[in-house]
Amino acid sequence: MGKYVELTVSNFDEVTKEGVSLVDFWAPWCGPCRMIAPVIEELAGEFEGKANICKVNTDEEQDIAVKYGIRSIPTILFFKNGEVVEQMVGAASKQAFADKLNALL
C-alpha cells in the first residue's frame, strides 16, 4: 500500500517537478482537513506509481503555504511537471479527487 509523501521546503520541488501530483494543504486544527485525511491515504494507495499524492502541513511549512497563496484549508493543488494546473478548496469525495487526477494523467 502506497503512502502519501509529506512535503517540506527541502523536498517540495524535487517531488512535484515531474509527473502529476496532488498536494493537500492541511493543518491539525482543521475539521474538513481531518475529514479528507483517510481519502488522501486511500488515493495514495490507488495512485501508487501513477501520481504523487502529497500533504503539506501548513502549520509547519508556512513558507510553502505563502508561496502558493494558501489562505483556506484544505486547499488541494494539482501539479503537472511542477506547474499548478488545478485547484480545489474544501472537502470533497475521493471520486472528485480521482477524477481530477485521471484527467491529468
Next chain:
Amino acid sequence: MLDCAIIGGGPAGLTAGLYTTRGGLDNVTMFEKGMPGGQITMSSEIENYPGATAHNLSGMDFMSPWPEQCQRFGLKHEMSEVTRVSRREDGIFMIQKSDGTSDEAKSVIVCTGSAPKRAGFIGEDTFFGRGVSTCATCDGFFYKNKEVAVVGGGDTALEEALYLAKICSKVYLIHRRDTFRSAPNTIARVKGTANIELVLNAIPEEVFGGAMGVDGLRVKLEDGSVRQIDVPGVFVFVGNNVNNQVLIQEDGTFLCDMTQWGEVKVDLSMKTSVSGLFAAGDMRESAPKQVVCAAGDGAVAALQAIGYVDGHQ
C-alpha cells in the same frame, strides 16, 4: 441487502448508527465521503452540549470520540459519496454512489445536514478560498495579527468573531441589522471585546482584491454611503443551506415531501412521506440546528427504522 442505509456522518448519522446497530439491526452502513464528524467540526467552540463541560472545547475535539463509540456495535462506514436515494416499486431503496455503483437497503435514514450559505456579494465566489472563508478554525491562522471582517449576526457569526479576535489584531463585525440573534452571553462577550468593531446596519456589496487574494470589502451603510474596509480576510456566517441533493430523482422531483425551503417534511418520529425513509438533523423541517437536537433526531429515526425493518421481515 442493507437493513438500513444511513446517509451522512454528522451527529445525526452517527447517533442513528449507534441506535440501529445497538438496537438489533445487523447490516447497517453509514455513507460519509470522509472521516465522520459533520459541520460542527468547523466550530471553534461548543458550550451547549450537556455533559461536555471542557473549557474552550472545539467542535473537532468534541466529535473525535463519536465514530469509535458509534461503530462499537457493528456500524459500518463506507467512505463514498451518495449521489441519489430512490425507491423501487417493491419498496427497496437504491443507494447510488458517485463511483457508479449502488447498494440496496430496506430502510434509509437521510441526515446529510447543511452547508454554509454564501451571502451573495460581488466577488464572494471568485475569492472563495483566497480570502473569503466560512471556517474560522481552519483559516484564522492565516490572518494572525492581521485585520479581518466577519459577516453575519447570528450565533455562529458572533462565536467565530470572538475566536478570530484572539488571533487577529482586529475584527470588523458586519451585520445588516443593529441587533443580534444570538445568546445574550455571547452578545455581551462580543460587545466587551476591545478589538471587535461593530459595523451595524451595513450590507456587504463587494469584496475586492488581486491575484494573491482579497484586499478588502466595501459595505453600504444605512445613510447610503459606502465604507471601504481594507482586510485580507472576510469570514461569512449567514446561515446554512440544506443538503438535499441526494433526494432529487431522475425527473427532478424529490423522493419525499419537502418544505418550500427544501427541508424534508417529517413527523415527530422523523418519518417522511415515504414509508421506510426517515430524515434527521439539520436537513429536516424546523430543525433547531443544534448538535444535541441532531443526535436526538438520529436516535428517534433509528428506533423507527428498527420497527420498520422488523415489521417488513
